[in-house]
Amino acid sequence: MGALMNCLQKAMSAADRRDIAGYLDCLTDDIEYKLHVNARPLNGKAWVERFLRKYWDTMTDTVWRIDRFAENGDILMVEGIEEYTVKATGQRVLHPYMGILEFRDGRIAKMRDYFEMGETKAG
Amino acid sequence: MSRNLDCMYSLMETWKRRDVEGYLSHLTDDIEYHWHVSSKPVRGWDKMRKFLANYTAAFEQREWRVLHTAEAGDVLMVEGHEVLYDRKHDRVIQQPFMQVYEFRDGKIARMRDYYEPANLRPPQAATTTA
Numbered sequence: 001m002g003a004l005m006n007c008l009q010k011a012m013s014a015a016d017r018r019d020i021a022g023y024l025d026c027l028t029d030d031i032e033y034k035l036h037v038n039a040r041p042l043n044g045k046a047w048v049e050r051f052l053r054k055y056w057d058t059m060t061d062t063v064w065r066i067d068r069f070a071e072n073g074d075i076l077m078v079e080g081i082e083e084y085t086v087k088a089t090g091q092r093v094l095h096p097y098m099g100i101l102e103f104r105d106g107r108i109a110k111m112r113d114y115f116e117m118g119e120t121k122a123g
Numbered sequence: 124m125s126r127n128l129d130c131m132y133s134l135m136e137t138w139k140r141r142d143v144e145g146y147l148s149h150l151t152d153d154i155e156y157h158w159h160v161s162s163k164p165v166r167g168w169d170k171m172r173k174f175l176a177n178y179t180a181a182f183e184q185r186e187w188r189v190l191h192t193a194e195a196g197d198v199l200m201v202e203g204h205e206v207l208y209d210r211k212h213d214r215v216i217q218q219p220f221m222q223v224y225e226f227r228d229g230k231i232a233r234m235r236d237y238y239e240p241a242n243l244r245p246p247q248a249a250t251t252t253a
Contacts, residue, residue, distance in 0.1 A: 037219045037239050068223065070193035070200045077193045077200035079223050079235070096160040098221035098237040100191060100202045112202070114221040114237040116161060 004076040004103055005069050011108065012064055018056055020049055027108050034112040059084040061092075076101045082115075127199050127226045128192060134231065135187055143175055150231050157235040182243075183208040185215070197226040211245070218242055 001009075007026055014022030024045050033048055034041040042048050056062075063083040070077050082095045097115035101108050124132075130149055137145035147168050156165040158174065165174045186206035193200050200223050207216040218238055225233035 038242070068195070068198055068200075070195035070198055072191070072193035075191050075193055077191070077202070077221070079200070079237075096237070098200070098223065100221065114202075114219070114239075116159075116238075116240050118241065 002071040002076075003106070004071050004074070004101070005066075007103065007106060007108065008066070008069075008076060008078070008101060012066075015052075015062075015064060020052060023052065024049060028104055031108060032110045034110075036117055037112070037114055038117070058087055060087050061085045074103045076103065125194055126229055127194060127197065127224070130226070130229060130231065131192075131199060131201070131224060132189075135189075138184070138187070141179070143172060146175070147171060151227055154231065155233045157233075159240055160235055160237060181210060182216075183210060199224040199226065207243075209243075209245075214246065216242055 011023050011026035014020075014026070027045060027048065029045055030043070031045060031048055032041045032043055033051075035051070042051055061084060063081065065083075066078045066080040068079045078099050078101070080097060080099075082097055083093065085092050095115045097113055099111060099113045102110035134146060134149040137149065150168065150171065152168055154165075154167065154171060156171065156174070158165065165171055184205055185208055187203065188205070189201055189203045191202040200221065202221050203219075205218045205220065207218055208214075209216055220236055220238040222237070223233075223235050224231050
């Protein structure tokens with residue numbers, strides 16, 4: 001496994017533990033996170049932290065799985081799924097997705113995710 | 124350039140010429156293409172021919188740019204951008220996308236596209252004026 005994927009796995013483990021500091025430590029201070037291609041990016045750790053806290057507050061039983069990945073220089077691309085239950089409605093949602101992560105000095109500097117925003121029921 | 128990356132760029136060249144048979148020659152005959160990951164895939168050359176005919180009837184692909192690539196074994200991942208012309212609704216669509224290609228014996232055996240399908244759907248006005 002490459003160094004970039006190792007870093008992403010560290011971030012995924014932190015997310016699984018709801019360890020916000022551990023997750024943010026994997027990002028550069030000027031992180032630019034485009035969580036959906038049609039959305040404006042989240043810029044900076046503070047904005048990402050607000051997003052994550054809201055996400056963790058409103059979703060439960062989250063699954064974040066990477067099925068395939070490939071690295072090229074400072075670029076990591078992944079294919080996987082994100083799955084969660086919306087606390088307010090109990091709806092189970094599954095997003096197959098691809099993501100691209102750009103690294104700088106061993107940390108994630110840019111992330112862009114590609115998926116269909118319309119919620120897809122699991123199973 | 125790797126053999127698989129070369130194959131993908133060659134595939135793109137055939138599509139720019141709208142050379143369907145040339146395009147298909149880059150795919151295994153049991154190609155499985157998820158043009159939308161939550162839909163059932165297009166399987167085999169005959170279905171691909173039909174898919175490509177339907178696609179070109181609806182859209183004119185005016186640009187197909189590759190921005191980033193990464194490979195791992197027989198897997199090739201791509202981030203790109205395409206510009207489509209929606210013939211029915213006379214509009215231009217900017218479509219960022221990612222793709223994964225799985226190769227077998229130098230040909231593409233599986234393709235999956237990831238993008239926001241809502242960008243391709245008819246504009247609101249077109250669906251409400253009838």
